[in-house]
Amino acid sequence: MSLEKSRLTLVVPQHNDWECAQVLLDQINELADRFSVDKISVVLVDDFSDQINGLIELDWDRLDIKIIRLVQNLGHQRAIAIGLCYAYDHYDGDWIGVMDADGEDRPEDLFKLWNQAKKQSASVFAHRNKRSEGMLFKLFYWLYKFVFWICSGKRISFGNFSVIRGDRLKALVHDPNLWNNYPAAFLKSKIxxxxxxxxxxxxxxGYSKMNLTSLVIHGLSGVAVFADVVNTRMIIFSLAIILSALLGISIVVSIKILTDSAIPGWATYSVLAFAILLFQALIIAFFTLFIFLSNRSVMAVQPVKAYVNYID
Known part of the structure; x- marks a missing residue:
């Protein structure tokens, strides 16, 4: 299959946001004309909207639009994964962009990302220096990044908005983690x-579809990308608790046998408390090890080999 050559291939997922997509594409087309960009290929991924095609027009002189509709609502991250796989199979782009259709990813910033990517010859992700959500959302977003760091050992300071090198796309679309979370999968790829x-x-x-529930799901999907690291850390943590409980039991028994300073009854309750802690840690370690080994024995599905099944 021959691939269509494009300087920039843009993946834009949307669900019931046709009006926003119309404005976004109008602005990108205007900016492309201003910056003398010949052609930008856009893969607009319709994540099973109520309307099949709500765009008023599809005639832009600087944009080549391809709308792909999913057979069911798969969610934002999987829509991105399918869009990237489609771009990999149908376009030979030097650069691949990912952005939302609602306007929260600004079109002018797309060209800034693209310019920096070309200067550095490296993929570039947008880092938000200012957020407009409420305090509760910001708190949970900070908590998500903190938990992500604790569980994976990686700091994540960016989302989907990005421009990546086209020659790095092959590694991503063959990575099963792309189904769960695009930025986390990129982070794990070590690109x-x-x-x-x-x-x-x-x-x-309209209004943003991102709420606390969506944020929790997004956070958990990001942590799931590093499931092997999380499981390993849980096993080490459980072993540390087991050793601490055994040490505590040894100290209590030693004091009871070798000294006269023991208070009647305290040794029994202390040993019982350490024994309960020991038992719980053993259960956690056992089940975590079982999950870890089970995941390692299953061959995950690569997005590029399955995405066509979800395109209508």
Missing amino acids: GYSTLSTSRGVRYH
Whole structure:
């Protein structure tokens, strides 16, 4: 299959945001004309919207639009994964961009990301220097990044908005982790990247679909990408508790046998408390080890080999 040559291939997922997508594409087309960009290929992934095609027009002189509709609602991250796989199979782009359709990823920042990527010859992700959500959302977002760091040992300071090198796309679309979380999968791939500070834009129409529930799901899917690291850390943590409990029992028994300073009854309760802690740690270690070995024995599905099954 011959691939269509494109300088920039842009993947834009959307669900019931046709009005926003219209405005976004209008602005990208205008900016492409201003910066004398010949053609930008856009893969617009419709994540099973109520309307099959709500775009008013598809005639832009600087944009080549391809709309792919999913057979069911798969969620934001899997829509991105399918869009990237489609771009890999149908376009030979030097650069691959990913951005939302609602306007919170600003079109002018897309070109800033692209310019920095070309200068550095490296993938670039947008880092939000200012967020417009409420305090509760910001607190949970900070908590998500903290838990992600504790569980994976990696710091994540970026989301989906990015421009990556086209020759790195092959590694991503063959990575099963791409199904769960695009930025976390990229982070785990160990592909070189840099970040660019950007501000969060304002939605063109409607309201944001990201809420606390969506954020928790997004956070858990990101941590799931590093499941092997999380399981390993849980096993080590459980072993540390087991050793601490055994040490505590040994100290209590030694004091009871070798000294006269023991208070009647305290040794029994102390040993019982340490024994309960020991038993719980053993259960956690056993089940974590079982899950770890089970996951290692299963061959996960590569997105590039399965994505066509979800395109209508």
